[in-house]
Amino acid sequence: MKHDLVVLVPGIMGTALTRGGADLWDLTPEAMGGLLRPGRTREALELPRGIGDDDPEPPHALELGRTVHGARILPGLVSTTRSPDLRGLLGIEPERFAEFRYDWRLSNRNSARKLAVFVEERLTRWRETADRQLFPRAGEAKVVFLCRSMGGLVVRYYTEVLGGWEQTRSVATLGTPFSGSVKALRFLTGQVEWVPSPFREGIREVCSTFPSVGQLLPTYRVVVDRQQGRSPLRGRSVEGVDTRTVDDSFAFFREVQDAVAESDALHSRRRRTLIALGGDKHRTDQALSFAAGGRPVFHQDFADSGDPEDRVLPLFGDGTVAHIAQTPPEWPDTGRTVWLDSRHADLVNSDHALKQLRRVCDGLEPAGVLSVGEPVGCEFPDFARAGEPFEVWATNADAALRLRVRRLGEDGTPVVDEAMRHCGGGDFRAELRAEPGRWTLEVYSTARRYSCRDVLLVV
Template identity: 35%
Template sequence: MEHDLVVFVPGFLGTRLYRDGQDVWARCSERLIDSAATALTEAALPPGLGDAMPDAPHRLDAGGLLQVPDSVPGLLSCLGYPDLRAALGDPPDAQFVPFGYDWRLSHRLVARQLKERVARELDRWRAEADARHPDRPDDPRVILVCHGTGGLAGRHYLECEGGRDTARALITLGTPQQGLVQAARVLAGKAVPGGAGPDGDMAARLNEALRAWALNLPAVAELLPNFRAVRVEGGARERTITQRPVPGVPSEAVQRMRAFQEEFRLACDRNGRSGTLPYEVHCLGSVDFPTPEALVLPAGPGGEGLADDLLGPGDGTVPRRSALADWTGTDPMLWTGVRHADPAGAPALRDTMLAVRRGRTPDGSLAGPDGIVLHFPRDPVAAGRPFVIELLGHDLPQRDLRTFMWRSGRVREKQPVVFEQYEPDRYRAELAAAPGRWVVEAEVDRPKGRDRRDVTVVAV
């Protein structure tokens, strides 16, 4: 309700990470674009950390929310949260808590940190609420809004750390409830597709650096898929990662994921004996964008590597089958045209927040595709080499199509992008760019629609 405290939990990459006042992750990210083999050393964690905090020199301080696009190639990307306050209905400063945290760490540990922060902030806000909301119907509670993997920490806090006693509502935006295929690819050393020649060398360097870094990150292990996400090339049967191990993915990582998911499930079962959930759950998801939903392993004992993933409906990162929050015992899904990396850029979040804060239930008017989709067949791409972007949508030229490209953080330097139609409702543009992170945006009217995607261009 309008007198409740609003707490925002960002996802993987969504918090800037500092040491001695220096943005360590930003420095590592830039080195990764330059294909440096040691790019991620400064942001590494020691092996066997589990649910503990790292000691120096591995400990990093959580700063503010991400404001510009960033990504881990082959795993996740985030366009940042520059418009977050507006998307959350413009809550007053005293009533809004952005929860920054070290997204490399265990979601269990982050859930405990969230518990401590919420307790402090809720006590503070309740002391102020009398003056601001004298006619409130009850004491303030918490509206927890979580983007992406932040929803895993948020739900763990609610069901495993006693947070359900203080929550009014949980709103998730593209949370991978059952994990991601991409996490298995990173741990297998196959996050970035490789080829022959210089592009293959680039992919090999990136994959080696990403795997060495991700192997010791508890958060990545806990993101391994817990659904039937493995298929053998030429076959139709899908298995779980425990039934059909993926070469290169350590069994310890798989066990960690299973233990994390099982602990949450047991807590939900235990808490469910007392009745229905004491808080509302609203999960924004999408089925409008091609999304990896199954790993494809080579057939036969001599096969090596991984084939291209099977694509299915999702938000571009989280497939539909992982987005479903079946642990609630209800159907909390709100299907929208929101891409995973860009939740604050869609009106659906604001509509949901306003409905919850006014004591109403969000309805089906939030659902429905934007009707325009950008698709990059491959990310990252090599600097100076042409790459293709596809655009899908009905009758786009007659809907005042506008397309632009700009370097991350330089939105005032937008460059127009020209797409050519090659099939009905399908368009293609061939681009080349210097190393860095770039954003491509397409907008149309009648009805309005927009899609934005980021692409990482790395040095060869």
């Protein structure tokens, strides 16, 4: 409703974490060195092992800086492209728009408790101070949440486990891993693609101390076996991952699902509106099996499952979160999710996503499937070395699209623009090089309205 308070909740890397005014998690090529060298910088980046749901003490405690609207990347796990002025594009008045800033390294339970305090203060202020001539119903206002990626898990814990649904009108999520992400397990086992050692190990060692990353481990039936079909990860020993991390991820998601089931039974599913938006065109880790010693082997389909029904499950995703995991598990199928063409990093920039979010903020029903209909999937590297070649691929593409790829600077200015070469079937490829920096890569069509973007870090 147009009298409700709108709250933006970002995901990983969405809040600047600072010390002495320095943004420590702005991972430029220069800053990557801090992950590799023992010392005060690395000590500040990581958390004490076993911190659980608590707050860190110095030297691990960091201050909250601004909400990040520029491009960011945590190589091997997640990236975000430059964000628009969401409030302005959605036509929301400044006084009824708020951004929740939080330490995204910490447990999602911890962040949800802080969100509860934030909502209580901001919603009370809005109800009491809103201009009654402009907002005559502000006294009965609730919250509309706009959530990016992991931010949706923070909001979900707040609304369902902490009872925040009573103050909530609606929740819109963009690429939220409602059942976790296989990519998070690849990240924590040090098997990330593109990122070479020692950067890979430095990132893994630091981020394995983050409860929030552990709570992204997949909880759907993700393990495929040629005899047994599919089974969950719980109870298995995974090389490189503490068993307690796996247990905590399952406990977190189970808390949420139990609370959803109880509240739905007592108060009906209409107690608040939930709209999930996701990407479904891009090759994405879907499943895994185990080699000797508990080392996971990752799959982009369910072909190794012994259950024939598993082999026809929806494939692809947004490049970070699988199709199946972007839908709340209490929904009977993925048909209610609003599917977009964008990758995880760029979902919020989709014209279709913005139209949907505008409807949410205006209290209107979801508009249904918003894909433009192009089946194109894109594959971008996270990481490259300066001066060395890297590849960008487009799949399921039609030659009539006349695809090109360009490299954009921090301000969005194109630096390099090249045609993609046809490699047979629906595959197109381009080979590029870049100087050190953080770049946005964009595959786009010169014949139709199509583009797809992600972020690259070059060192």
